[in-house]
Amino acid sequence: MAGPDEQDERAFLEGYDPRAYDPVAVTVDVVALTIRDGALHVLLVRRGEPPFAGMWALPGGFVRGVRDAEDLPEAAVRELAEETGVSAEGGPLERVHLEQLGTYGAPGRDPRMRVVSVAYLAFAPELPDPEAGGDAADAAWTPVDALGLTEAGDQRPGTTRRLAFDHARIVSDGLERARSKLEYTPLATAFCAPEFTIPELRAVYEAVWGEELHAGNFHRKVLSVPGFVESTGGTADRGGRRGGPRPKLYRAGDARLLHPALLRPSREEEIR
Amino acid sequence: MAGPDEQDERAFLEGYDPRAYDPVAVTVDVVALTIRDGALHVLLVRRGEPPFAGMWALPGGFVRGVRDAEDLPEAAVRELAEETGVSAEGGPLERVHLEQLGTYGAPGRDPRMRVVSVAYLAFAPELPDPEAGGDAADAAWTPVDALGLTEAGDQRPGTTRRLAFDHARIVSDGLERARSKLEYTPLATAFCAPEFTIPELRAVYEAVWGEELHAGNFHRKVLSVPGFVESTGGTADRGGRRGGPRPKLYRAGDARLLHPALLRPSREEEIR
């Protein structure tokens, strides 16, 4: 009866005061995505000092452990609010979708110390540029295409905006998660204003998937999935950029999963 | 130019020696699943001392941070090997599927200190009972149905096997992930021996989903998905338990995703 418990207990007791144990630091990093000018952007912060001085990194920081202890999603919202300059309460951050992406803890990923980083993924409607001054002077929404990410999770040679640490891997994982989430959930609406049109929703899918979709089939599909969107009865102020009738307005429905799903075309390569 | 970097750098420098910073401990817990007697089981360890003495917990322990620093999946494999008594190298653990499930770090989840726990999910073929003696004297494969888990991630009143910490939530999340993974990936084969029959594969789906599947349609569906299984040419030693012809043998194919997917029936409730 005592064997494993003793061992278990001993381990916990050793950990009881981490100062006497292996020092591991815990941070939270956020992959915040938004759509700007029809392209997918990610929020990045420029580093001023070594290591990785001059390179770009995800917004993030240490989790407040004991004093003002905070939960992990709380820490992620705090980081996001700090870097975007948008207050966490009551503002547009209320409409941001936040989910845990994964935890990255390989020894050596930070050259200075052992850091275990919990990454969060955020889907945001269009937000203002990060404010100059304050904590966010050197933050910017960056088109993900400018990062030259490869399928392997690193950056193509010649890419000018280099990512620090293993953040290329984390952003890659976040993008793949986002692409997948748009298939099975109605979270594309999290990138939109509270009222949106079907063509706007289609633009979100096209930006995240990097593929053009058939406008007619997309329209019918969205309306046919129960609870995806619901009509507001209204109509947009104007038609398409270069012509066309004024589209109708919708808001997000009450579905949490899309059924049937809205699968992306042409995934043949990814299967094997 | 200096604002956010300074702030970023300051945070890192504060963390440089975690003894001078907020103490947070990092552990790895494993939700190891297997099929026994046609039912889904999870590997649990019985706790001998407070807190939660007498209750069951997931196998897990502290991540080796600096001395013998190990990566997170490494730590998960180590914990699994310790608790199952199966050596990590060369044995059946080589065939275990392991993936990160999520990270749980709410303040107060461990009453003694701030612990951030990275949970891993494992799919294992049938393994021996955890060995008595050594680290695993009080470990056991437990039918998940005996845990009385609710959709909300806690345990029904009256359930005798109580789970410690927030492990009911973690096991619930693991089960939901497993159900979902069987839809889109060929990982059901990770629960099987290297050679298996279609009815055995169906039994895996039925155990994980908790639903009976139509034998004929399942058979055709599995064979129609490219790369799911490939024939060995062989035939099983005997037919079904209570009669029937000897099924053919297959091994896992080279697909990493099922296309089209093998969706579970009747998810209507989960959608809203």
Place this chain on the structure above:
DNA sequence: TAAATAGTGTCTTTGAGACACTATTTC
């Protein structure tokens, strides 16, 4: 011999995608 099971055939219904077409709006 009775009952269960492996595996196949077939039919119906649903849904995805291609294509066509009209009406409306912008430049």
Place this chain on the structure above:
DNA sequence: GAAATAGTGTCTCAAAGACACTATTTA
């Protein structure tokens, strides 16, 4: 007025599921 776009109609093909049926094996 020309071009683009919103939205709908229709056709075809793939796939899921229901049902039926044969052949084979166990108890």
